[in-house]
Each structure stands twice: as C-alpha cells, then as structure tokens.
Amino acid sequence: METPSDELIKVHLDLPNHWWFKGESLWAKPLGNDLYEIQNIPFCAYGLNCGDVVLATADAPDLKPEVRSVVRPGGNETLRLSFSLVREAQEPVLAAIVRFGAWTERANDSFVCVNVPPSSDAAALRAYLNEQEAAGALEYETCEPRVEGSFDDAPDSALPDEEA
Incomplete structure (x- = not known):
C-alpha cells in the first residue's frame, strides 16, 4: 500500500x-x-x-x-495564452493576470498557462483577456474537457483538404 x-x-x-x-x-x-x-x-x-x-x-x-x-476537482480553472507580442511586451499583461488573483507558468517565449483559483476574479480576468485578444495581443483557450472520459483533444474528423 x-x-x-x-x-x-x-x-x-x-x-x-x-x-x-x-x-x-x-x-x-x-x-x-x-x-x-x-x-x-x-x-x-x-x-x-x-x-x-x-x-x-x-x-x-x-x-x-x-x-x-x-x-x-481542486476548484481551479486553466487558461492557455498564445502571445503575438514579444516577451518584454507581455509583462504588463502577465502582471494584470496576477492582479486578478491568478498565476502563470511559461512554456516558451509565446506560450503561457494560467491557473485561475476559485478566489480570483475569473469573470474580470476573462473580460480582460477578451480585450487583449480583440487588440491582437494574444489568443487564449479554456481547458474544459474536449472528449468525454479523456484528457486529450478531439481527433481530427477529416483531413484539411477533404470536403464535408
């Protein structure tokens, strides 16, 4: 045991x-x-x-x-950010994320993950990220399950050159 x-x-x-x-x-x-x-x-x-x-x-x-x-479940939410900004220009965005009560982990110069705890202002954080996305600074995704019973993404249903 x-x-x-x-x-x-x-x-x-x-x-x-x-x-x-x-x-x-x-x-x-x-x-x-x-x-x-x-x-x-x-x-x-x-x-x-x-x-x-x-x-x-x-x-x-x-x-x-x-x-x-x-x-x-631990009560946290995960967001993933893909920046179009150079790393130095990302710093004000990352600082704002922390002010909303979330924290980040960096994968590389453009890809950052965000942990959104239940104590954070998740609605305000998402509104802020939506503004940043509309301004072209980043794209982000939420990380709810894509396939029931799996932690994986959904398989591609068709090759890109195939017509439905």
Whole structure:
C-alpha cells in the first residue's frame, strides 16, 4: 500500500490527438492508494487543473503512473495564452493576470498557462483577456474537457483538404 509523501513525483498522460505534444508529465503529490494531487498547471491536458486529485496507476513498474481519472476537482480553472507580442511586451499583461488573483507558468517565449483559483476574479480576468485578444495581443483557450472520459483533444474528423 502506498503511503502519502511530501515529495513530488511525475504522473503522465498520453495525448495522441493534442495539437502540440502527444503526452504530458505533471508534478503531483502522492496521497496514497494511487491518488495524487496535481501541483502544476497542465500545459496540454484538457479537463485537468492544478489542485485536482487524480487516480493514477502505472502500466508497468518502470513507468510513471498514468492519470486515469479526476477523483476530486481542486476548484481551479486553466487558461492557455498564445502571445503575438514579444516577451518584454507581455509583462504588463502577465502582471494584470496576477492582479486578478491568478498565476502563470511559461512554456516558451509565446506560450503561457494560467491557473485561475476559485478566489480570483475569473469573470474580470476573462473580460480582460477578451480585450487583449480583440487588440491582437494574444489568443487564449479554456481547458474544459474536449472528449468525454479523456484528457486529450478531439481527433481530427477529416483531413484539411477533404470536403464535408
């Protein structure tokens, strides 16, 4: 039987349909009994947020535990931003996000994830991001589930050159 630990480990998700990466590893706190609390913002997974408690089991002893399901939502929301601004010009936008009560993790010079806790002003934050999007500074997506029972994006239904 697993015992809870203060040390973080990596849990994994396969994401074969995702537009960017085909899998993701997340930091998680072991809680025992194959339960883990996600400790960072998911950069690719849909329907999974920082603070969620998940069930994760390894397919083999030498593999990371694979996230199977969310057992208890943590109450946070994830947003993903793709900036069209140079990194220095992003700083006022990121500072505003923090003022709304959210926090960020950067993937690269243009891609930033946002954790929106329940205590933040989520409606005002979204209104602000909508303004930034309309001004051409960024595009953003919410990260609700795309496919029931999966953390992945929906598979492409047709090739780009096919007509429906």
